[in-house]
Amino acid sequence: MKTDxxxxxxxxxxxxxxxxxxxxxxxxxxxxxxxxxxQQQYWLDYLDIHSNYYDKDGNRLPVQTDQLQLF
Structure with a gap:
C-alpha cells in the first residue's frame, strides 16, 4: 500500500x-x-534561519554572494 x-x-x-x-x-x-x-529552541532556531532567506512577509530575499555555490 502506498504511504500518503x-x-x-x-x-x-x-x-x-x-x-x-x-x-x-x-x-x-x-x-x-x-x-x-x-521545541521552543527549535522554533527560535527556525526563525533565525528563516530571517536569513525570507523577509517578514515570507518573500524570498535576493541571494547573497556568499550563498552561491560556485563550481
Missing part, C-alpha cells in the same frame, strides 16, 4: 519546491519534536 506523504513525519518528507533546504531541515526538527522545551 502527509502521514509521514516532516523529517521524512522531501523539501517543498522553492523552499530553502536549510530552512526546511530546521522546520522539520521543530515540527517533529515532542519535547516542549526543545
Amino acid at each position: 506523504n502527509f502521514s509521514l513525519p516532516y523529517s521524512q518528507r522531501s523539501c517543498p519546491d522553492g523552499m530553502v533546504p536549510e530552512v526546511w531541515q530546521v522546520f522539520c526538527l521543530w515540527a517533529d519534536c515532542n519535547d516542549q522545551k526543545t
Whole structure:
C-alpha cells in the first residue's frame, strides 16, 4: 500500500519546491519534536534561519554572494 506523504513525519518528507533546504531541515526538527522545551529552541532556531532567506512577509530575499555555490 502506498504511504500518503502527509502521514509521514516532516523529517521524512522531501523539501517543498522553492523552499530553502536549510530552512526546511530546521522546520522539520521543530515540527517533529515532542519535547516542549526543545521545541521552543527549535522554533527560535527556525526563525533565525528563516530571517536569513525570507523577509517578514515570507518573500524570498535576493541571494547573497556568499550563498552561491560556485563550481
